């Protein structure tokens with residue numbers, strides 16, 4: 001059994017990684033323990049509102065790199081620990097069996113060298129899959145600058161891998177994470193994308209990253225605007241086939257003249273997640289959402305902002321509008337759009353019906369008619385005023401998508 | 415008229431036949447005393463009539479018996495009436511009505527089913543097994559709805575080599591995987607001898623749970639929304655203890671973990 005103190009050090013340094021989702025893999029149990037649940041599964045929630053799905057651990061926090069923003073960096077004086085592959089496998093299996101977790105999220109600082117670290121990670125996941133016969137979810141962080149062969153090897157055992165871009169531009173990366181480069185992060189991403197495509201095309205046996213790749217960016221530590229970040233996001237989704245891009249608000253804990261001294265607002269991160277959502281599920285293109293050198297508006301969510309800029313397209317009649325258009329109406333989420341489509345086959349829908357179907361009429365009424373009736377404001381300023389006021393009232397209880405990675409597929413509707 | 419039935423599928427279907435044409439019918443599994451002063455009748459299950467009724471309803475909508483199964487699992491007091499209204503509409507229309515969300519009866523039934531399904535979904539995450547001396551696993555639960563056996567396929571698929579018991583202590587019944595079969599059985603109390611390592615793993619889990627929390631961002635409301643307090647009592651991570659440490663006045667918080675600053679990109 002791993003020592004309590006060691007576990008504490010290795011989780012404390014891993015917990016800020018925001019990607020915790022256990023979704024995307026339907027790995028079958030082949031006579032051992034565990035399997036994948038394609039929708040993911042939350043096993044617990046901590047008082048910070050986040051879901052506990054995977055056992056998030058660092059293999060080691062003893063780093064030879066010196067990224068300015070990181071507490072595990074070489075020049076920082078913190079307690080260090082390194083786990084053995086056996087310790088990690090045992091912990092994973094015994095937690096899993098008791099249904100504490102859905103699987104393992106294994107990451108590491110660069111211990112001794114990138115190759116040495118990657119080798120340790122590979123050894124751990126191989127052991128876990130072969131000796132311990134574990135078929136639950138495994139997410140492995142890729143170590144930049146490690147041998148590409150080791151990267152391929154890890155992908156044979158993992159459900160998902162991720163290289164964190166951390167900073168949205170090469171320039172910021174150079175400044176704040178001098179030992180990393182855009183290349184060292186993008187190359188392995190592309191390598192894995194290529195190999196996964198070949199694997200699928202040839203219908204080979206076994207599996208190769210069934211849950212794909214994700215990445216994470218720190219927002220607010222460097223000067224890039226939301227427009228630039230989201231363009232990068234869109235290209236990661238479209239050109240690199242990433243499953244998720246996560247954003248993490250910068251907060252100043254390390255004093256350094258190169259880092260801003262202020263916390264990046266949580267609301268900015270929230271807006272990025274909302275925009276990300278629109279890119280992935282609502283058929284939006286980044287060009288429709290925000291110009292390259294601007295941030296998303298903070299006063300209203302990006303879907304409302306888009307609708308306000310395009311008032312000439314509204315109101316739409318809920319009894320006739322196609323799904324793509326319903327999805328673009330503020331206040332109508334994915335689930336209510338589907339319900340509307342199903343229900344209107346039988347009867348002409350009225351506002352009363354919509355309300356019962358949980359459409360947020362406070363927002364939607366300005367953009368729709370129901371059986372010809374319109375109850376909204378027509379004037380842009382009035383609409384904007386009402387939407388902003390409502391937004392303030394709501395925000396107090398609004399969910400941050402960041403906190404609900406695994407559940408957000410159900411709750412992140414705009 | 416109030417129609418009492420025992421909560422079983424057959425009894426519901428029998429009662430449905432009796433009540434179908436009664437405009438003021440109210441179907442319930444509640445206790446009969448409640449009906450003082452009102453006309454009421456207890457409808458015992460009649461298997462033959464129930465089967466005929468089921469066939470008829472199924473001919474209108476092939477999936478409706480599954481709906482009924484879910485509705486009757488609900489722990490909500492109005493489940494009988496919710497099901498009755500839904501099936502009366504189905505019988506009226508003589509075709510599937512599940513998409514007609516403009517109808518109250520459909521919406522209420524679908525929401526009731528959704529709540530039962532949600533609890534199954536939640537429990538897939540919230541069930542906590544303990545390891546017994548024999549190596550078998552034991553998990554007590556006290557769900558709102560009668561769902562313990564719905565959890566069997568899920569856990570059986572992921573733990574094929576480990577026998578386990580999911581014990582609904584509220585309904586005194588157990589859902590069991592013995593390594594060869596799944597079944598349910600009445601079970602009032604269970605005597606459990608825990609394995610030697612069990613306490614150690616629970617301690618590690620508690621430790622992990624406490625250290626993975628980020629105390630500087632308190633979102634208790636959200637936490638409780640996703641993981642309602644009623645599920646906490648069988649969780650060894652003991653969320654209430656962590657929440658208490660959290661909401662305690664700052665002076666007594668000295669031992670909390672968040673002295674550690676936030677290591678941003680702490681890993682690759």
Ligand code: SF4
Nearest residue numbers: 063065067070073109
């Ligand atoms: S390489 Fe990773 S662990 Fe090491 S200092 Fe940089 S971010 Fe931190």
